[in-house]
Amino acid sequence: GAGVSQSPSNKVTEKGKDVELRCDPISGHTALYWYRQSLGQGLEFLIYFQGNSAPDKSGLPSDRFSAERTGGSVSTLTIQRTQQEDSAVYLCASTPDRGRETQYFGPGTRLLVL
């Protein structure tokens, strides 16, 4: 069956531009996570969606970052006025429920801000 998909796979943008990253979780998975992996660093949690509950935004690094999840399925991570330090791989993961033991990751979006 289809796994978690993300698009685009690569994105190069100019500093100051806005970008949107998309995540299609596995059908039926109620929980969705966004992470960021910067060069030489471990994964950094960004935001967590669980069903219809208010998302856990505690990991978003600044107010330039926002995310939505429409209809409990597809999620979009938006970065406004991108900065060079935003360059990273952005990973999305989904799980069937709150349990993290079966977390499925997408291939990631590689973002480069020039």
Next chain:
Amino acid sequence: SQELEQSPQSLIVQEGKNLTINCTSSKTLYGLYWYKQKYGEGLIFLMMLQKGGEEKSHEKITAKLDEKKQQSSLHITASQPSHAGIYLCGAERDKLVFGAGTILRVKS
């Protein structure tokens, strides 16, 4: 410094050799995850350890959790080229935190 320190940062082993990767936490561990990442692919969940002394195995990969030492070790027996990749440990806080990863290369 990171909450989770992994060692070594990178490792090159001859095929067939055993190896160990360590993950040490600066805080009490309540749950620890091991992931593997191959270039161009998403993270693959390997296993989760929840209790001190717990040990789990998946094929030739074994992970242990030492709560007192706030450390987990991942051991690969008789390594193969398919084991190559980046191994990441993650821990439960109010959210997941991760180590910087260990790059493993296996020479044929």
